[in-house]
Amino acid sequence: MASTHSPDIYRHRLPTRLWHWINALCIYVLFTSGLGIFNAHPRLYWGEYGANLDMAWLELSRFPGWLTLPEQYSLAMSRHWHLFTAPIFAFSLLFYMLWSLFAGHIRRDLSFRKGELAPSHIWQDIKDHARLKFPTGEAAARYNVLQKSSYIKVIFLFLPIIILTGLAMSPGMDAAWPWLTQMWGGRQSARSIHFIAAWVLAAFFLVHIAMVLLAGPVNEIRSMITGWFTPPQQKEEQA
């Protein structure tokens, strides 16, 4: 029995752990303060302009205080939190992307391996997730295909989108880099996409937390703090 017990694996290197927690804190502050900012004008438009008398594609009432930073509506304080945190968030992502590229994190852990993208393999992975069957032993050391695809989409798609649409809303940046606002179809489109991307990331966060809880929260959270992960054993071995 002892011989089949897989030894702990060093799963997350220091830059990954560091970025993960800095990023988690940033996203938390940005999401809650962002909802506070949104509350100043809870309507969304497409195009360059959009105000009360123009067609909104989405009109909401204000988000409740327990979701916003600060709890009491203050556009000024929400903006201070948001604009203080945004550069930390953006530059830590930039450094993490560069590190991932040059330290082989993308090649080693995030790129798809031969056969992984075969429909049958992806389907098998979806079925395993749906049945809450998590990889054990050796397989638990690597990210599975759904994990890889969500991490890649978050790091290389949704996080950059939310940074670039955020910058595109700034009148100063619009003067400096007009293409940045134009590439989204205008300032109000950028604001709409910023909002949608925020909720996509919120959905990722909820699924991410659910997966951590189901896969063994102590082991998962410890591995993101110390780097060391204990591969789950197979059911037969546990018996």
Add this chain to the structure above:
Amino acid sequence: MSLILTRRALVAGLGVSATGLLTGCDKLAEHKGVRDALFSAENFHQWAQRSLMSRDTLAREYRPDQVSPIFRSNGTRNPNTDEYKSWWREDFANWRLQIDGLVERPLAVSLAQLRQMPAREQITRHDCVEGWSAIGKWRGVPLSSLLKAAGLSDRARYLVFHCADTMGGGAPYYESIDMVDAFHAQTILAYALNDRPLSVANGAPLRLRVERQLGYKQAKYLKRIEAVEKIATVYGGHGGFWEDRAGYDWYAGI
């Protein structure tokens, strides 16, 4: 079973800690050091944006067919003071724009005089801090030509724009900009919006346009421009009504 309870406890714990974190952030922001750190991000954004563009970089201008059907007004929609009503009754013929402070030749300019000066027209996007935008066509006098006429002193570092309206229980609205924006080609004192004299709701008879910054910098109902060395001694000391009242950033490029 115990596992499920643990998970439940964890979920509850996460919920509580998330709310706790928010309250914690609110508490943190009450400390002067934290507040100062949060407010200091303004300096970073001002430095970063001004590094990415030159003094003369223009804000984007639009085609006539891209103009908002209705240009939304915000803040004061009618100053409604005795002074303002006396101007409005005479179609602003008795209104003057004072230019004083650290200048060699203080000026008092009438609306007719402003209309005779070389004008600039620009179709630009007005971005409110709240999130909405409106595109409008402005016509007005470049601020730089008035500053040259008045002869700015070397000590002048900021311009304070005094407005005829009061907000939030009697405090006069005002704004301020530095010389980078004061001498920018698109910084104009606008007397017309979409080919019509400025309406009362949009700031008649004259409003400031500082196109690389947010809407609250675009002071309406102008009556006096004062050149000063520092803004710390003007009104609440933060350079504008909203800056004093609510803690808005003085640099509103983001």
